[in-house]
Amino acid sequence: MSAVVAVGRRVLIALLTIVLASLFVFLAVQALPGDVARQLLGQDATPEAVAALRETLGLDRDVWSRYADWLLGAVRGDFGVSLVSGAPVGPDLLTAFGNSLLIAVPAVLVGITVALLLGVVAGVRRGRTADTAISMTALVLMSVPEFMMATVLVLLFAIVFPVLPAVVLRGPEATPVELLPSVVLPAVVLTLAMAAYVVRSMRSSTIDVMSREFVVTAELKGLTPLQVVRRHALPSALLPVLDVVALNVAWLLGGVVVVENVFNYPGMGKLMIESVHNRDLPMIEAIAVVSAAVYVLCNLAADMTALALDPRLRTRRRTRSRRSA
Structure with a gap:
């Protein structure tokens, strides 16, 4: 209950x-x-x-x-009519949000998984070669702005080695299939930018948990290092990282203005720039509210995950109320 x-x-x-x-x-x-x-x-x-x-x-x-x-x-899903096009805001907003999902979902699935894994490895092997390499790479990625990272990737994979398109040429009318070749570079930029913060947070949390008594006790019982990390350290280390993951996921799903603008990608960020420039108030309001809803829902998902990982959070309030009584 x-x-x-x-x-x-x-x-x-x-x-x-x-x-x-x-x-x-x-x-x-x-x-x-x-x-x-x-x-x-x-x-x-x-x-x-x-x-x-x-x-x-x-x-x-x-x-x-x-x-x-x-x-x-x-x-009801009716955000009004655009002052620029005269068309309902909802369909254009839904199209832009869907396009942003095309680059955000792969970045979340790959970036979060790899970042958590690398963070655990760096935390468990603190001070060793693996930790140094992972930490330095994460610090470098954190210090490089997204537009610089995007520019370098365009230079390498669209100009020097022309294997991927540099920008989207068709714009909002492009279908998801037509956008697929143009999804790779923006998704890579978002993955690298997001993963660096999650790696640093997961590393710090893992180091803190590995020094606690219940982990030391598990090691003294003869469990293998993998069993200690997977059964005891990882669930506790994930708890403080969930908020960082939620914020980064919301940052992605809400539309990244800089990255989408560099690649001329027709997502939420690009639509927001155009709406602000044209003073399209209904579109600006809709984008802002959808972005706020994404942030709230991501934080709600983080809270639900924390409740699942740590049952003590479900009973903490009840315990406090009994003590106060």
């Missing part, structure tokens, strides 16, 4: 966080300087035309009623 309560509490907090994030995003976008209607019509538009467009867009209503209508529409 305590597990159900803990899960329910975290789900409610996640939903409340998304709602609050949507409110802050909506108010921030509405507070931007300038008149959207005049920008769309141009500086030569008459006051009557500006007033008519403001009424059409609902900008003459108070902000709270506009937010309520927008929130109800967002719950």
